[in-house]
Amino acid sequence: xxxxxxxxxxxxxxxxxxxxxxxxxxxxxxxxxxxxxxxxxxxxxxxxxxxxxxxxxxxxxxxxxxxxxxxxxxxxxxxxxxxxxxxxxxxxxxxxxxxxxxxxxxxxxxxxxxxxxxxxxxxxxxxxxxxxxxxxxxxxxxxxxxxxxxxxxxxxxxxxxxxxxxxxxxxxxxxxxxxxxxxxxxxxxxxxxxxxxxxxxxxxxxxxxxxxxxxxxxxxxxxxxxxxxxxxxxxxxxxxxxxxxxxxxxxxxxxxxxxxxxxxxxxxxxxxxxxxxxxxxxxxxxxxxxxxxxxxxxxxxxxxxxxxxxxxxxxxxxxxxxxxxxxxxxxxxxxxxxxxxxxxxxxxxxxxxxxxxxxxxxxxxxxxxxxxxxxxxxxxxxxxxxxxx
Numbered sequence: 001x002x003x004x005x006x007x008x009x010x011x012x013x014x015x016x017x018x019x020x021x022x023x024x025x026x027x028x029x030x031x032x033x034x035x036x037x038x039x040x041x042x043x044x045x046x047x048x049x050x051x052x053x054x055x056x057x058x059x060x061x062x063x064x065x066x067x068x069x070x071x072x073x074x075x076x077x078x079x080x081x082x083x084x085x086x087x088x089x090x091x092x093x094x095x096x097x098x099x100x101x102x103x104x105x106x107x108x109x110x111x112x113x114x115x116x117x118x119x120x121x122x123x124x125x126x127x128x129x130x131x132x133x134x135x136x137x138x139x140x141x142x143x144x145x146x147x148x149x150x151x152x153x154x155x156x157x158x159x160x161x162x163x164x165x166x167x168x169x170x171x172x173x174x175x176x177x178x179x180x181x182x183x184x185x186x187x188x189x190x191x192x193x194x195x196x197x198x199x200x201x202x203x204x205x206x207x208x209x210x211x212x213x214x215x216x217x218x219x220x221x222x223x224x225x226x227x228x229x230x231x232x233x234x235x236x237x238x239x240x241x242x243x244x245x246x247x248x249x250x251x252x253x254x255x256x257x258x259x260x261x262x263x264x265x266x267x268x269x270x271x272x273x274x275x276x277x278x279x280x281x282x283x284x285x286x287x288x289x290x291x292x293x294x295x296x297x298x299x300x301x302x303x304x305x306x307x308x309x310x311x312x313x314x315x316x317x318x319x320x321x322x323x324x325x326x327x328x329x330x331x332x333x334x335x336x337x338x339x340x341x342x343x344x345x346x347x348x349x350x351x352x353x354x355x356x357x358x359x360x361x362x363x364x365x366x367x368x369x370x371x372x373x374x375x376x377x378x379x380x381x382x383x384x385x386x387x388x389x
Contacts, residue, residue, distance in 0.1 A: 026317025036259025310370020318362025
């Protein structure tokens, strides 16, 4: 026979002061837990969104990032003729690219951060079709002109439309702002690859990667086989979406580890708070528990009743913690991408499954904090407690 639920609800409300302390402890822990998960998810989503499933990125065999790669002009010409590459009126859908780092001052702190400056071909928008010019125009080939991602324009001083900035020993004019749909490209600055090579005194006709737009996602294997089996080349081919997903791994793991440590320490405190609350309830309600046992309710019913009270408290804490972090959803922040050592702007990403995970985490703390007192209540001596009546 089970103890009525209304009894548990009234017991919690009757001891509202101690219950609030436990609720707030669980709420703080769940809030940190969900915030860290949403931070890691937002970082990963930003990088993964940079890739398109029907695009491939070609780099030197063994290179883990563009910064460590090298692709010659002769190799690019072979890539352009490979099967699966989409032809256009302006030539094959291949953009040969160079990436350098340039310091720009953050608006928020006035300190310098590494910004990824990407030298591209004028046909880059035909290859990365999800990117569009939101303001201004595309850069002119051969001129020291920049187009800037919307997050870069908002995050760094000087990268506004029409402004002139200095880096790499040259003067560059911002002629366009592009929208990359919240991907990592939104934190980049783009310009003509030949002008960038000249500014940084890089060797001509040596690129760091080539990005290819394929006729379909299914054409990837045919294209990859053609490139990797060509004995003239020493290149690896990766789906663009897989390349950027892999780039997110190190920083995502770091956020998860640090967030897990903080949440774990806070969870221990919240569990002890729950233990204290429930043990106090058991101590105060000895005669009440004995009376319930004398009325015929068994040990299982008493354990279930106290666990329900602990779960009510933990559910309230979990719900409050989730509601408290909801305003973070979509909030833009920034960190270093440890794969490229460039600053990357991204947004917190709170999804329904993260909220469910937060509630589940709160309930787990409730079980750990409520089970020992519940067992003690179930095995309290009935006769001794009844003699005190």
